[in-house]
Amino acid sequence: MIANETMVAAPAPLTDFRRDVYCVLGLPFDALTLEQARDQLLADARAGRRNFFSTPNLNFLVTSLGDTAFRDSVLRSDLSFADGMPIIWMARALDIPLRHRVAGSTVFERLREQRGQALKVYFFGGPDGVAQRAGDVLNAEGGALRCVGAHAPGFGSIEDMSTPALMAQINATKPDFVLVALGAKRGQAWIERNLEALEAPLISHLGAVINFVAGTIVQAPSRVSGLGLEWLWRIKEEPALWRRYWKDGLALLGLLVKRVLPGALAARRARATRARQPAPSVDLRTENGQRRLTLGGAWHAGDLAPLRLALTAATATPADIVLDLSAVSALDSAAVALLMLLYGHQSKIGRAYQPVGAGKALRRALTLHCAEYLLTPLPTA
Structure with missing residues (x-):
């Protein structure tokens, strides 16, 4: 759900969240x-x-x-x-x-x-x-x-x-x-x-x-x-x-052992349990001049349309953004990449990015993606 949010038309958005993009070891790839x-x-x-x-x-x-x-x-x-x-x-x-x-x-x-x-x-x-x-x-x-x-x-x-x-x-x-x-x-x-x-x-x-x-x-x-x-x-x-x-x-060998092999095993387990994972949910609100984006459930490549819309709305005009991940159970490579674009967008415009509530399982998953920096706040420039 996107609540209390007025859509503002912009001639050209700074970030295109429609991109078919995936995270590979910390970077987004189209x-x-x-x-x-x-x-x-x-x-x-x-x-x-x-x-x-x-x-x-x-x-x-x-x-x-x-x-x-x-x-x-x-x-x-x-x-x-x-x-x-x-x-x-x-x-x-x-x-x-x-x-x-x-x-x-x-x-x-x-x-x-x-x-x-x-x-x-x-x-x-x-x-x-x-x-x-x-x-x-x-x-x-x-x-x-x-x-x-x-x-x-x-x-x-x-x-x-x-x-x-x-x-x-x-x-x-x-x-x-x-x-x-x-x-x-x-x-x-x-x-x-x-x-x-x-x-x-x-x-x-x-x-x-x-x-x-x-x-x-x-x-x-x-x-x-x-x-x-x-x-x-x-x-x-x-x-x-x-x-x-x-x-x-040499760095590639280290990544294969520490990230790729464990990540491949984690991806296999995720496929086996996907049917039992909670449905994704998204809520966007404006509170005290900042936008609060709350995600829940498991986010996978085929279910990202609501997230793309919410991210587009959240960044339609410059604002500080709080990203609440407390109810997220899983993020696959495509979902992580969209959050990378959000992180990049906020750093580009010099506005705050504040992630909150990530649990241990989500932290481990982001570490395997070499994307633990997504849990690091960005201050307003």
Whole structure:
């Protein structure tokens, strides 16, 4: 039930709770095919609608476990693509219906190959001279993508790369897509720092794409990527990456033992007992200027329509939100992901998020999802 709540029309909601999104070890992932991802980006570019999309791979996932700001940049994204076969494999083990790897580089290639809609691209980042070279290659093709500008800012601070003059320089080229290549952490931070100042509808950090287009690094063949062996190919192309892949591989082993295997067993038990679980319930009220969202019962992917409506209503206008979880008996990956979007929304607008009442069973479940941070309050900025 949604009580005492006046729906306020908004031209464009900051967060789309209709997304078919799932939690995999602490991050949300949209269940889209490559074609659906391409079509969504083209539609947003055509409509001039902002889409800051992230492409988390295993390195993103591992890094986000220890870096709150980096993790939150993914939670605040408009879309999050599963860029890495390890994520797909873990999703399958956890009985999460995330079937398609949607690599950022492949999404870019799909945009490059299509002929139905012209897109203007601005390359920001990469080694000195490589972005300009990538732009020259793109423009020589005469295809749907045209490079309207390129800038390699070097290794300065985020502040040095975020001056009003530089934002004006980018906006003056009127790009549809600002493609950033600064290293994942710096790239995500730069985008979030400058998101309001940039006018391009599409913005993403796709680090290696500039090198792939310029030809300074050869992209792995699709058969290699499909087998989950792209990391070997990347080490061949960039030997210095072996340290990162070694570190990520060790972290993956720990996640498999501590989270994926126990999570898979928990998912199996949940399937066996689902018929006996209480029906989900939701109540949204406005009390003393804040919104109180009370959830009850067991929430699963097929029963989330009331929750999506309640979250949309709760965030229609900026407000502090209290999330009462005291009557919740179960949350599956899809339900957890929607709460991640709520958490990201509140952090994005600087309003409070106050979870209350989570019991031990729910806390254990969120820990297996690497989403225990959803029980941490966010203060009003």
